[in-house]
Amino acid sequence: MMSVYDDRLWLARYAPGQPAGITVEHDSALAMFRAAVARNPDGDILRYCGGRITLRELDELTDAFAVGITDAGFRPGERVAIFAQNVPQFVIAQVGTWKAGGIAVSVNPMNRERELGQLLADSGATVLVTLQSLWQEVAAKVVPETAVRTVLTTSELEYRAEPGSPVECPGTVDLAGMLARFRGVAPPEVTLGPDDIAFLTYTSGTTGPPKGAMTTHRNVVFNAQTYRDWVGLSGDDVILGVAPLFHITGLIGHIAVALLVGAPLVLMGRFDAARTIETVRAERATFTVGSITVFIALMNVPGVEREALASLRKIYSGGAPIPPSTVKAFQAAFGTYIHNCYGLTETTSPSHAVPFGAEAPVDPASGALSVGVPVYDTVVRVVDEEGREVPVGEVGELVTSGPQVVAGYWEKPEETEKALPGGRLHTGDVGYMDAQGWFYVVDPKKDQINAGGYKVWPREVEDVLYEHEAVREAAVIGVPDQYRGETVKAFVSLRPGFSATAEELIDFCRERMAAYKYPRQVEFLEELPKTVSGKLLRRALR
Template identity: 75%
Template sequence: MSVYDDKPWLARYAAGQPAEIAVEHDNAVDMFAASVARDPDGEIIRYFDGRITLRELDELSDAFAAGLVDAGFAAGERVAIYAQNVPQFVIAQLGTWKAGGIAVSVNPMNRERELEVILRDSGASVLVCLQGLHRDVADGVVANTEVRTVITTSELEYQTRGDQRVFGGVERVSCAGTVDMAEMIERHRGSVPPQVSIGPDDVALLTYTSGTTGPPKGAMATHRNVVFNAQTYRDWVGIGSGDVILGVAPLFHITGLIGHVALSLLVGAPLVLMYRLDPDVTLETVREEGATFTVGSITVFIALMNSPGAEKEALASLTKVYSGGAPIPPSTVKAFQDTFGHYIHNIYGLTETTSPSHGVPFGVDAPVDPASGALSVGVPVYNTVVRVVGEDGEELPPGEVGELVTSGPQVVSGYWNKPEETVRAMGGGRFRTGDVGYMDEAGWFYIVDRKKDQINAGGYKIWPREVEDVLYEHDSVREAAVVGVADEYRGETVKAFVSLRPGAGADAEELIAFCKQRMAAYKYPRQVEILDELPKTVTGKLLRRELRARE
């Protein structure tokens, strides 16, 4: 099926022009206010047995904002949010915007050193964190930063079910010297913060990159970025107020911030939160809540397939499924469709593109490149131009591999307090992604790999993803990650790390032989190591750098 069939607006790509949409709101606060006005009593957050309506979220975030202002918070200051997928994350983020502030999302897996780096770099004056994270991490860090106010909360708030599969070991903790969020909100309930002027180019979010090529950098996503890509998800997939959004991506990550939170605030659809991912709980939650849409890492969907409750009826309502953040093996897409009956649509973007810059149109199967076996990440989304360029910056024709350079309304305004790095990565309004790929004659894009991950074995260039895709075709392989390791003869050679499906009995020799039959002689892995679990980020992206460090 052509990408243009039954999608008339996509035909613009045939003429080299992206389909266009207009940004409907000046800022994310106005975007949310429009949803409140449409359906104030509609549910906007579901958290186990807890329910929050649009009207209630408006009141809760107003109270949070009023509490910030009462504590001396000024427009333009930063609020760091250090929490899992809980309602308080959304309340704090929205309340920060209402107070004219910038929300700084912090990975809840960060430890003392990592948290201190982000707090110091962002200059956050307020830290919102879970009680356990304050006790175990933040309490020893805050004194070394500019944080004036610490607001603590419990993941047990806003629900009464207390499912031990996700809350096991969680208890309420007394945090001396901090402000209790529930008490702060109750104290200011009914208050409305002073009105602030928020423009489309004002920074809404500081979202820190993973720091794989150096210290983490705070990407400055503006309100225009947030609103535009929330609309992109809405229109690209066809999301409305009748949908139910399943929050499987971490809210601190750009996918969760836009594909979950911002999308929910835009359309007024309920966002289902589960604190942290448990495959069995997720399957049960989809049944109970009738979830219809989600976007998450492919490792989430692999985990669901390997759950004891994996059966077609479990995800019957979840008809709109997207995955991004990590490469998707075609064999995994097929296995998911065989298990649950739904196709996983690829979507691609980076922190610096405020989530999607490319996507597979909903209802269309992405093509697979016959030469590399790579699944297409789709076509550029609305208002977006993507070029494939060579080493000297020249634009390459279809079929040739180069770096993807993206221009569009979703590209962030720069890196926080890093003007030189901003110019280097985004000079001239074109963001150099660092991802290597190509476009075919029909306009579909394919990601080959990250530039820094390429393996050079005796002069032969090997992309780890191609080897990983072959490994995923083996029935026993659950997850795979490939890295280059030192080799006396070739300088570098290919090593694969894999985890196996439950009950699988494949060994290293079998997996090497499997790849050898399917790949050029210089590509197949000479070494395979089987692990119980592969290291990955909280978003589910496999950490090749940790595997390289093992060697």
């Protein structure tokens, strides 16, 4: 049996009563939003620090945005870059861009001048929407060298129950003023189809300059429906926005799902664990998807009670490997199981997920937690270096086909052909499928440690470290060793109120692992370096 899996196997095994696949219900993400407005115009769609925006109000604000940028010279097909934290203005700009016939470009608010300049140059954005603080600190130094004609600045203090005073940003257009000026005016009609680009989402650039993945409206609608149907979401849910909105998880698992089902999306600006717990309690949030580091942080809030997250019963986690011990600890603390999921920017968020209500198996050989099974209408192959499908249980590269796979990279046909030959995404991730169809993603080959000829996968060591009660986060790398060539080193941050020595953690692992696997060195850090999506940056530790 070869490692080829599609959604029909999932349907037959886990949900025999479900229809085969998804019928995409809307031609565009904009049509999806308009349908939600028509169903329940007075329902909340955004909640932010006590403030509320209804679907009707968001419809009016996004109309005004589209009219305002069109009045300033914006034309269909042009790009609007959104450089902001998790604030309502992000959603206003994104939907408003679609109403103007444009393409939204999501930009990491942690970017500095060089990175922002790269993305603005590559996308050719003609409009920039940014927070006043980011304009003053970063963007003002970059924009004069780009194609940006219009800069809209806004404050994270707006749209709160108690809004603060905005800051003057000379040379820019105040977003609030523009929306007030054009509110009530309808923008010109635009036609968006399934194959039109909804937004450019830039890859992390770990193997070269960042590339803009061309996410189509079909991609957005399909995976919004995937989340809805896979998890069982409706307008009665409340979505907790813990993932960054610029990231594909936030774009689909937060914004797109909210626009599809008409459920309120709760935003909090920057993530803060203690404030998140207070927000869940106050807003009765029911669903979220985020990095496992979010849930580790929630567990480690001093004095947190089991009832604090009582309403949050639909939880998924992706973007970074999940230690099985963390899933058990979270379930013991709060009574809710964290469902694993897996995807890339190029798969518009999930390509694999654990069926809601099921628990992911743990591979007995490696200790890896399964990332789930392929979602609807998705075919995944595991192939060797020559592109041949490998037998079940054998490690190879994951190659994904399905309606969520992006059209390619913005103005990079060679890169597109290399990564997406024939529309099949060569993920670059290494994994395998077991006999039941569950998938496991293992560490990239570059992370594998060669200790005296023995191969060590960092994640296996990390999973054992997570079993120690004092360990909050752990990352493992290989370091030079005169005798073995390479040896295992662990970087660890400790939970508040707990202590441990390096010798204690080394002994803890020695008792639970083969002699060549346990760490010979342990270094303690207050915080481990991570990407904004929560992936541990092993290269930074090296």
